[in-house]
Amino acid sequence: MNEKTWSRRQKSTYREKVGLAEMLKGGVIMDVVTPEQARIAENAGAVSVMALERVPADIRTHGGVARMSDPKIIRDIQEAVSIPVMAKCRIGHFAEAQILQALGVDFIDESEVLTPADDRFHVNKHQFKVPFVCGCRDLGEALRRIGEGAAMIRTKGEAGTGDIIEAVRHMRNVMDGIKRLTSLPEEELMTEAKNLGAPYELVVEVARTGKLPVPNFSAGGIATPADAALMMQLGAEAVFVGSGIFKSDNPPKRARAIVEAVTYYNDPEKLAEISMDLGEPMSGISSAQLEENQLLAVRGW
Amino acid sequence: MATIGVLSLQGDFAKHEYVLKHLGVRVVKVRSKGDLEEVNGLVIPGGESTTIGKLLKRFDILEDLKERIEKGMPVFGTCAGMIILAKEIEGDNQPKLGILDITVARNAYGRQIESFEADIFSPFLGTKPIRAVFIRAPQVVRIGKDVEILASFEEKPVLIQQKNILSASFHPELTEDRRIHKYFLSLVGK
Numbered sequence: 501m502n503e504k505t506w507s508r509r510q511k512s513t514y515r516e517k518v519g520l521a522e523m524l525k526g527g528v529i530m531d532v533v534t535p536e537q538a539r540i541a542e543n544a545g546a547v548s549v550m551a552l553e554r555v556p557a558d559i560r561t562h563g564g565v566a567r568m569s570d571p572k573i574i575r576d577i578q579e580a581v582s583i584p585v586m587a588k589c590r591i592g593h594f595a596e597a598q599i600l601q602a603l604g605v606d607f608i609d610e611s612e613v614l615t616p617a618d619d620r621f622h623v624n625k626h627q628f629k630v631p632f633v634c635g636c637r638d639l640g641e642a643l644r645r646i647g648e649g650a651a652m653i654r655t656k657g658e659a660g661t662g663d664i665i666e667a668v669r670h671m672r673n674v675m676d677g678i679k680r681l682t683s684l685p686e687e688e689l690m691t692e693a694k695n696l697g698a699p700y701e702l703v704v705e706v707a708r709t710g711k712l713p714v715p716n717f718s719a720g721g722i723a724t725p726a727d728a729a730l731m732m733q734l735g736a737e738a739v740f741v742g743s744g745i746f747k748s749d750n751p752p753k754r755a756r757a758i759v760e761a762v763t764y765y766n767d768p769e770k771l772a773e774i775s776m777d778l779g780e781p782m783s784g785i786s787s788a789q790l791e792e793n794q795l796l797a798v799r800g801w
Numbered sequence: 802m803a804t805i806g807v808l809s810l811q812g813d814f815a816k817h818e819y820v821l822k823h824l825g826v827r828v829v830k831v832r833s834k835g836d837l838e839e840v841n842g843l844v845i846p847g848g849e850s851t852t853i854g855k856l857l858k859r860f861d862i863l864e865d866l867k868e869r870i871e872k873g874m875p876v877f878g879t880c881a882g883m884i885i886l887a888k889e890i891e892g893d894n895q896p897k898l899g900i901l902d903i904t905v906a907r908n909a910y911g912r913q914i915e916s917f918e919a920d921i922f923s924p925f926l927g928t929k930p931i932r933a934v935f936i937r938a939p940q941v942v943r944i945g946k947d948v949e950i951l952a953s954f955e956e957k958p959v960l961i962q963q964k965n966i967l968s969a970s971f972h973p974e975l976t977e978d979r980r981i982h983k984y985f986l987s988l989v990g991k
Contacts, residue, residue: 506920507919507920507921523848525813525814526814526848527848545851545855547852582907607913760859763811
């Protein structure tokens with residue numbers, strides 16, 4: 501055998517980007533705004549934290565333009581925890597994405613929660629070394645984002661509301677879309693790709709495998725262990741919790757309960773135990789009462 | 802037929818399940834100590850080691866699992882699985898099994914942008930290289946005398962065995978190469 505028994509490192513392959521998303525499955529990614537919150541999240545068992553300047557509920561009340569967080573906040577949170585740290589850039593704002601990559605964040609969320617920077621184009625995610633997650637409302641949107649290089653997909657839900665209905669709608673749309681594709685004869689797939697506005701090759705792949713080519717997570721409105729269990733049973737492979745933890749009465753307890761609920765999503769007796777005595781959840785707003793211009797989920801093209 | 806458990810508290814357990822099913826064994830998800838009773842071998846998957854360790858402790862699986870492994874049940878830990886099996890974790894005091902005589906450093910290759918793939922060779926598994934996917938991977942920084950090195954990368958052990966305990970710092974479940982899983986099943990078969 502040779503002296504040297506290994507090859508050189510090949511970095512940032514698509515397999516290894518999707519691979520990190522695989523490792524987050526069955527876990528909870530929590531929004532945090534300070535190093536203290538990040539440590540609470542880690543101690544509760546979060547698989548990752550999303551480093552933000554404001555949680556979505558506060559972005560709603562604060563108004564104005566929501567941008568990438570101050571790199572100092574992200575850096576401080578990176579130093580506080582050993583789990584992966586994610587951060588958000590505005591839709592289409594590739595310069596923010598470049599800065600986040602330079603900071604060494606582990607995942608970038610090109611997010612509708614921030615004010616979009618481009619009303620026609622998303623970031624070309626293939627150009628980046630760091631993996632991206634993007635939101636979607638249906639299968640066509642999911643496949644467009646994957647076509648652009650996203651290594652993970654999440655429902656958009658309606659962030660900052662504590663109302664689960666939009667996340668449910670989006671997850672059902674995606675799962676129904678997948679089911680529909682698997683039932684179509686091959687000759688219909690090109691027209692279906694046109695109707696979905698999705699890349700043909702990805703449509704063919706989903707029709708063949710019956711699942712998205714990347715992990716499918718849920719976000720936007722999860723506030724209780726039961727919400728998390730609901731999304732997991734509907735087909736989510738992990739959940740993001742934004743305002744739901746640190747806008748509740750007892751963040752450490754609630755964080756821990758949601759972590760446990762994602763593992764035991766199929767065990768109602770355990771869920772009953774897990775859900776006990778958590779204090780008040782975030783009060784929330786019904787997404788049906790939001791005006792059209794207050795909706796975040798409609799952002800993205 | 803052997804029944805292989807895959808610890809399914811968090812992580813890429815579904816990938817291991819998929820590989821093992823294709824190799825023709827019965828696979829069960831292990832989420833409680835009761836589930837442990839019916840398995841002849843166990844895979845501890847990749848994922849977030851701090852999360853998996855905490856859930857093992859909170860749901861009271863840790864001690865029973867440790868006892869089973871000490872009594873000889875074959876176990877295969879990948880990435881986070883290696884950290885949970887390790888005797889010592891550098892600079893950290895998270896819940897662990899502590900039965901594989903190594904010291905491991907978490908995220909030792911760096912953040913996600915430093916994650917990589919490489920070909921490695923193991924004389925134990927034939928002459929064809931193994932494509933190894935390292936994701937925020939741990940590194941073995943100390944190795945006990947009873948631990949055998951099956952493969953290395955840049956002079957660090959990446960595939961190791963201590964009797965019934967097999968462990969990789971990379972992710973064989975993310976590639977098509979089944980040799981390492983087959984090797985694990987041969988330990989269960991013995």
